Amino acid sequence: MDTLTRIRAFIDVVDAEGFSAAARRIGKSKALLSKYVRELEDELGALLLNRTTRQFSLTEAGHTYYRTASEILKEIDNLADLVRANNSDLRGRLRITVPRTFVDAEIGQSLIDFGKQHPELSLEIVSDDRFVDLVEEGFDVAIRITRLEDSTLIARKLDDFQLLVCASPHFLAKAGPFAHPTDLAHVPCILDTNGRSYSNWRFIEPDGSPFTVSVSGPIEVNSPLAAARAAVTGIGIAVLPDFIARPKILSGELVTLFEEFLPKDRGIYAIYPHRRYLPTKVRTFVDFLHGWFRKSQ
Structure with a gap:
């Protein structure tokens, strides 16, 4: 039995978070995988996995070995891919x-x-x-x-x-017009919490100076799709990814604001x-x- 096979068994077990799950995933028996990992530990003279009937975890040595061994195996597999580069078949x-x-x-x-x-x-x-x-x-x-x-x-x-500031025509007719992005601090906004600074919207002045506007509103949601639906209903103003906003802009359900102030980075x-x-x-x-x-x- 070669060391490479034992290492692969160890990595399969860690990736699957257990011997049983790894056995099902790769089609080998749980007992065989356990044997391979035990032999690897014997070869290294170190415990890699903590095993109990209910829990599975890596030891400190196991964490270190997993990171390095994973990279080594990837390099081996990638080298094989390189040799097969002229073969149109992709595998794995x-x-x-x-x-x-x-x-x-x-x-x-x-x-x-x-x-x-x-x-x-x-x-x-x-x-x-x-x-x-x-x-x-x-x-x-x-x-x-x-x-x-x-x-x-x-x-x-x-x-x-690009992120776009969007609102429904109905909302703008009721709450607008708006002259500058700082006006957004005083109107209901829909906050997509996926953003790192979801309540501080980034803008750029025409001279290139960056600034932020602190916003708040009735809805916070970790989904731009839901934020777009909320904006369409006229609840408030939302910042949306362009690939989500564009179809609704083309249909007339949403319009954009302050495009000249939006970062393009x-x-x-x-x-x-x-x-x-x-x-x-x-x-x-x-x-x-x-x-x-x-x-x-």
Whole structure:
């Protein structure tokens, strides 16, 4: 029995959060996986997992070993992908973390279209609005809607993105007109709590000076789709992602405000760890999304 097989067994168990779940996922017996992990611990002379009948957890040594071993195995797998790069067949699993807003909006169709075009590749799409640690949590790639900041990760821009201030024509007829974004501090606003500063909306003066406006209102919700519905009903003013607001703007259900004051420093990005060998499946996925957004414009 080689060490690599034991390491894979250990990582499978940790990823599945238990021996039974790992056995079901990869089609091996629980007893065999337990044997492999025990042999790995014997080889290392260290306990990696705390095992009881009800609980499962990593020891301090286990945490350290898992992080490094995961990266080593990924490099081995990525090197194999590189050798197979001229082969049109993609194999294995691609783990993607994506904001719920992206998945639920029309642009989420891009993920479905990729899966349809590459049925031989197993996609695991995890919808999560937090910024996950790709390396720590074992993801191959992330889709992020954000301002790009310095990072050890690699980013490729897929499309432009902007937040829009929107309200229904009925609300504006009742509460307007508004001359400057600071007027928003005195009217009901719908707050999407997904934003880092959801109650302090960012703007830029024509001379480039940034400023914020503190807002409040009758509804706080962690869903831009729900915020859009609330704005359509005339409850208040909302800041919405452009790909959610545009259809309702085109239909006349919403109108935009203060576009000349809105920052234009955000984008939709594919983010992936900096590795020596970029997996073919990651490169293929990112290239597909980049092309998908170009065609959809």
